[in-house]
Amino acid sequence: MTRKQNILIILICVLLSAVFPLGGCTKENGESTAPGNTAGRELLASWAYIHEPETEVLAFTTDGLAFYHGKQYTYSQEGDFLTLTDEDGKETTMRFVQAREGKMLLYERTEYHYAGISKPDGIIGYWTGGPEDRLSYEFTKKGTYLEDGTFPGHYSEDPENGTIKLMYNARLEDTLIYYSVDGDKLTIDYPWPMVKTEPAK
Numbered sequence: 001m002t003r004k005q006n007i008l009i010i011l012i013c014v015l016l017s018a019v020f021p022l023g024g025c026t027k028e029n030g031e032s033t034a035p036g037n038t039a040g041r042e043l044l045a046s047w048a049y050i051h052e053p054e055t056e057v058l059a060f061t062t063d064g065l066a067f068y069h070g071k072q073y074t075y076s077q078e079g080d081f082l083t084l085t086d087e088d089g090k091e092t093t094m095r096f097v098q099a100r101e102g103k104m105l106l107y108e109r110t111e112y113h114y115a116g117i118s119k120p121d122g123i124i125g126y127w128t129g130g131p132e133d134r135l136s137y138e139f140t141k142k143g144t145y146l147e148d149g150t151f152p153g154h155y156s157e158d159p160e161n162g163t164i165k166l167m168y169n170a171r172l173e174d175t176l177i178y179y180s181v182d183g184d185k186l187t188i189d190y191p192w193p194m195v196k197t198e199p200a201k
Contacts, residue, residue, distance in 0.1 A: 038067050046197040047104070053198040058106065068092075095178060095189055102196045107178060107189035110135060114184035123157065123164070123179065127186045137186070 038046065044060040059067045066075035066084055073084035073092075084092045097105035112129030114120045115136075120127075126138045138146045145155045145166065153168040166175045178189040 041065075047106070047194040048197040050103070050193040050195050053195050054200045056197045057194070059197070097191065099193075104194050105191040106194050107191050109187060109189050112137065112186040112188065114186070120181070120184055120186075122159075123181060123186065129186070129188075137188070 038056065038059045038061060042062040044062055045058075046056050046060075047058040048055050049057055056067075057069060060075065061067070064074060066073045068084055071086065073086055075085070076083045080095055080097070082094050082096060084094070086092075092109075094109065095107040097107075099105060110130050112127035112135070114125055115128045115133075116125040118125070121141075123137075123139045124141055126136065128136045134148075136146075136148055139155065143154050143156070144152065146152050147166070151168055151170060151172070153166055153170075155167065156165045158164070162178050162180060164177050164179055166177060168174070175191065177191070180187045
């Protein structure tokens with residue numbers, strides 16, 4: 001399932017806004033309700049994508065561990081940022097937006113490389129990235145863009161705050177992404193709505 005297919009599913013769900021609760025989905029005895037590496041552990045929180053609420057993506061345990069896509073980390077939280085550290089000391093930092101009613105937006109990072117003919121001019125140009133370079137963005141000087149070769153729209157860039165507002169031509173919600181450019185590398189933090197993990201049926 002592509003990113004935009006997921007977004008189309010998300011559009012029928014409740015829109016998110018305001019308070020990030022650490023508490024997630026747990027059984028009455030505090031054990032994980034989701035399969036995977038957290039099974040049998042006592043949880044502080046368990047999160048899933050809103051379009052796949054039974055599949056645990058991010059979880060926190062009472063023994064100070066985090067599990068992200070099944071991989072174990074230690075973690076720290078500062079303001080709107082969550083830092084995961086693996087056993088080799090490699091850190092992954094992700095931004096989240098506070099939400100209410102047990103929901104949040106988790107910004108997952110994807111790196112793109114310039115794949116255009118000429119040299120990049122800021123974000124202007126053609127960029128590919130993700131698994132097997134299947135994801136792409138093409139930004140133009142006219143203020144238009146094409147995402148994944150399928151979804152066109154207009155954009156507004158805020159270099160001071162490191163954000164791009166994507167305004168789709170299709171009936172998709174405007175999306176605010178965070179970005180940085182370093183030569184021929186474009187890094188994008190894309191928001192994914194998360195909910196408390198539901199017990200498998």
